[in-house]
Amino acid sequence: MKIDKWIKENTFHHSAFEDLDKLVKEKEKQNLKISLCIPTLNEEKTIGKEIVLFNSELMTRYPLLDEIAVIDSGSIDNTLEVARSFGADTYLASDILPNLDNKKGKGENLWKAIYQLKGDIIVYIDADIKNIHPRFVYGLLAPLIYNKKTKYVKAFYDRPLAFSEGIRPSGGGRVTEILIRPLFSLFFPELSAIIQPLSGEYAVRREVLEKLSFPIGYGVETAHLLDIYREYGMDAFAQTDLDQRVHRNQETMSLGKMSFGILQTFLHRMKSYGMMTDIPELSTILRQFQAHDDVFESIEQEIVEEERPPMITIPEYLKKRGNK
Amino acid sequence: MKDKMFEILKSIPDMEKKLREIRDVLLTNLVMLGEIPSPTFQEQSRMNFLVHRFNQYNLLNCSTDEIGNGLGILPGKSGDRNILLVAHMDSEYDDKADHTISIQPNSVTGPGVADNALGLAVIASLPYILEKLNIELNSNLILMGSARSLGAGNLEGIRFFLDNTDINISTGLSVEGVRLGRLSNSAIGMARCEVHYWVPEGYDWTQFGAVGSIVTLNEFINRILEIPIPTRPATSIVFSSIESGRGYSKVSTEAELKFEIQSESEEMVEQLLQQINSIAIEIATKTAARVVVKELSRRKPGGIDFSHPLVTNARKIMETMDIKPRITPSMSELSAFIDAGIPALTIGISSLETASKTAESVKIDPMYKGLAQLISLLVAIDKGYCDEN
Numbered sequence: 001m002k003i004d005k006w007i008k009e010n011t012f013h014h015s016a017f018e019d020l021d022k023l024v025k026e027k028e029k030q031n032l033k034i035s036l037c038i039p040t041l042n043e044e045k046t047i048g049k050e051i052v053l054f055n056s057e058l059m060t061r062y063p064l065l066d067e068i069a070v071i072d073s074g075s076i077d078n079t080l081e082v083a084r085s086f087g088a089d090t091y092l093a094s095d096i097l098p099n100l101d102n103k104k105g106k107g108e109n110l111w112k113a114i115y116q117l118k119g120d121i122i123v124y125i126d127a128d129i130k131n132i133h134p135r136f137v138y139g140l141l142a143p144l145i146y147n148k149k150t151k152y153v154k155a156f157y158d159r160p161l162a163f164s165e166g167i168r169p170s171g172g173g174r175v176t177e178i179l180i181r182p183l184f185s186l187f188f189p190e191l192s193a194i195i196q197p198l199s200g201e202y203a204v205r206r207e208v209l210e211k212l213s214f215p216i217g218y219g220v221e222t223a224h225l226l227d228i229y230r231e232y233g234m235d236a237f238a239q240t241d242l243d244q245r246v247h248r249n250q251e252t253m254s255l256g257k258m259s260f261g262i263l264q265t266f267l268h269r270m271k272s273y274g275m276m277t278d279i280p281e282l283s284t285i286l287r288q289f290q291a292h293d294d295v296f297e298s299i300e301q302e303i304v305e306e307e308r309p310p311m312i313t314i315p316e317y318l319k320k321r322g323n324k
Numbered sequence: 325m326k327d328k329m330f331e332i333l334k335s336i337p338d339m340e341k342k343l344r345e346i347r348d349v350l351l352t353n354l355v356m357l358g359e360i361p362s363p364t365f366q367e368q369s370r371m372n373f374l375v376h377r378f379n380q381y382n383l384l385n386c387s388t389d390e391i392g393n394g395l396g397i398l399p400g401k402s403g404d405r406n407i408l409l410v411a412h413m414d415s416e417y418d419d420k421a422d423h424t425i426s427i428q429p430n431s432v433t434g435p436g437v438a439d440n441a442l443g444l445a446v447i448a449s450l451p452y453i454l455e456k457l458n459i460e461l462n463s464n465l466i467l468m469g470s471a472r473s474l475g476a477g478n479l480e481g482i483r484f485f486l487d488n489t490d491i492n493i494s495t496g497l498s499v500e501g502v503r504l505g506r507l508s509n510s511a512i513g514m515a516r517c518e519v520h521y522w523v524p525e526g527y528d529w530t531q532f533g534a535v536g537s538i539v540t541l542n543e544f545i546n547r548i549l550e551i552p553i554p555t556r557p558a559t560s561i562v563f564s565s566i567e568s569g570r571g572y573s574k575v576s577t578e579a580e581l582k583f584e585i586q587s588e589s590e591e592m593v594e595q596l597l598q599q600i601n602s603i604a605i606e607i608a609t610k611t612a613a614r615v616v617v618k619e620l621s622r623r624k625p626g627g628i629d630f631s632h633p634l635v636t637n638a639r640k641i642m643e644t645m646d647i648k649p650r651i652t653p654s655m656s657e658l659s660a661f662i663d664a665g666i667p668a669l670t671i672g673i674s675s676l677e678t679a680s681k682t683a684e685s686v687k688i689d690p691m692y693k694g695l696a697q698l699i700s701l702l703v704a705i706d707k708g709y710c711d712e713n
């Protein structure tokens with residue numbers, strides 16, 4: 001079967017890429033520039049360690065990264081001070097492309113990184129990873145560096161495939177298993193080969209990034225997968241097993257919000273692809289309930305998955321890149 | 325005559341400044357080593373990482389041994405002398421504990437960072453640091469992460485190495501994460517003991533004094549506490565663990581007590597041990613139960629004199645840097661060096677962040693001083709300034 005073949009050829013384990021001398025040599029041969037972008041919102045606890053490790057292992061010891069940038073959504077803790085004290089380039093998302101109206105969300109930061117950072121490849125790593133290790137970065141970069149056809153490399157965690165002690169579930173999050181996987185299986189069966197479509201860690205070539213539109217919130221990863229699949233097909237993807245990832249756990253209520261945003265993104269795409277024509281105007285209000293003793297309180301929240309257009313349509317970007 | 329240490333002392337401020345540039349390498353090693361659980365007897369994963377690092381720095385003889393020590397040799401220009409730098413790899417935390425380490429601008433926090441992930445990180449980073457500082461020693465530098473140091477490990481790793489190596493080691497330095505200023509040149513004598521009490525089968529419970537293990541052990545402890553303990557030579561008895569009983573209704577029939585006799589004087593350790601033994605015999609005869617005092621290990625007090633050039637030069641270095649030396653006897657790897665007749669010191673690298681009460685937290689800023697002190701001392705040893713004439 002085609003999907004099995006894809007999985008076999010495009011799924012890696014980070015340990016295959018431990019030889020960083022070799023990786024850096026190949027990177028230099030291709031004259032690639034690589035940027036690391038860490039989007040943050042109140043991550044003072046974990047950000048210091050991420051930067052120290054990446055800096056010493058992947059810039060000083062092995063010059064795999066050309067810049068490490070933290071792009072922040074307006075933290076009220078010391079995230080930026082900590083990041084700066086360990087030598088990262090730090091930006092407030094709102095200071096990048098300041099002439100555009102202000103939007104807030106992780107996707108916004110990822111999008112602005114395309115303008116601000118100089119790499120031919122950008123690797124995105126969430127800031128809330130407790131067990132950070134250089135493998136998170138080189139494991140995602142290596143498939144791009146070693147294979148020109150690959151454009152987008154996604155992380156997955158915990159061994160998902162056959163396992164010597166039996167089979168284990170993939171360790172995908174609840175939203176992945178309850179929402180994304182069923183949706184993909186219904187409409188884009190091939191995409192179900194991506195083991196953790198929502199993981200926040202991936203590496204992408206600029207030529208692809210600049211052509212993608214970016215939901216600014218929860219839908220950004222889903223939108224990427226759909227749009228890249230439509231444009232380039234499965235061959236553009238690879239995925240790397242990074243073993244365990246330890247991070248904070250989300251409450252069910254916030255998973256609800258996340259799903260609501262993702263569904264908006266998904267349905268908008270179904271419409272624009274012409275795969276579903278009669279979709280009505282979508283409501284943007286999510287209603288959830290909270291119980292206090294025997295009283296149920298209804299909480300309404302507006303969640304709008306706004307999108308940024310492809311960076312390549314932004315005049316400032318064209319000017320900046322054109323000047324190079 | 326000009327002090328031969330002059331050149332070394334003069335270069336310290338500059339070195340301290342340059343050491344700030346290697347911060348991230350040291351912190352990375354601290355995190356990567358410290359996040360690998362390494363309870364005593366299960367140091368293998370941490371050791372593998374250490375030896376992998378040694379390999380990356382092209383050290384010679386990167387290897388392990390049957391006890392699980394991790395070793396690498398940075399060869400010197402002449403190789404006339406061998407200096408052994410050791411930090412223990414094991415930690416007090418078991419492998420189920422969350423080993424996440426967090427880095428803040430002024431401190432590093434996590435289980436075991438001070439004892440002794442930081443000491444080990446220094447050992448792991450040293451080849452890189454010396455290269456950055458353009459320091460090439462004449463002596464061979466043997467870098468070692470020692471296994472089975474703490475508690476029941478009882479320094480097995482370092483002892484095994486010193487007993488079995490055919491390398492002739494001139495000087496030893498044991499590196500501890502904390503505290504900066506620590507200077508140990510002597511070890512106190514120690515006997516580590518276990519008392520077992522149990523009621524033999526067919527025991528006559530009607531007999532006078534047959535009250536079971538808890539009461540008897542209690543009496544035993546009270547009798548030990550009655551022994552007069554001198555303040556000089558400094559001596560103490562540390563009761564460290566007790567186990568007995570299984571719930572209600574039944575008199576407990578077995579008990580175990582662990583204690584340690586510590587003293588600057590070997591005779592005092594011996595004398596106290598004999599006294600405790602005769603108390604045990606007396607109680608056993610009185611109750612017809614069995615009381616056995618088992619000596620698990622013994623360490624001789626000893627070490628180099630305070631006036632030994634290794635100590636005086638270490639103090640000179642510290643004083644030049646405004647570090648106040650705190651001379652404390654050591655219980656750690658130093659004992660193994662002393663037993664092997666090798667002049668040695670224990671020194672510390674940084675200080676504890678007192679603000680945090682629950683987690684172990686070490687300050688980053690003192691680390692540069694801690695490193696500069698260690699490296700200056702290494703250079704002094706290398707030049708032969710610390711030899712006794």
Ligand SMILES: Nc1nc2c(ncn2[C@@H]2O[C@H](COP(=O)(O)OP(=O)(O)OP(=O)(O)O)[C@@H](O)[C@H]2O)c(=O)[nH]1
Pocket residue numbers: 038039040041042043072073104105106109125126127128173200247248249250
């Ligand atoms: N939620 C949120 N995260 C942001 C924002 N801006 C930057 N981030 C960063 O984006 C990363 C991912 O955020 P998380 O809240 O963990 O979202 P998630 O990864 O989808 O959810 P988890 O599965 O719990 O990790 C973290 O590094 C955040 O600090 C924002 O506006 N909102």
Ligand SMILES: [Mg+2]
Pocket residue numbers: 126128200247
């Ligand atoms: Mg997250």
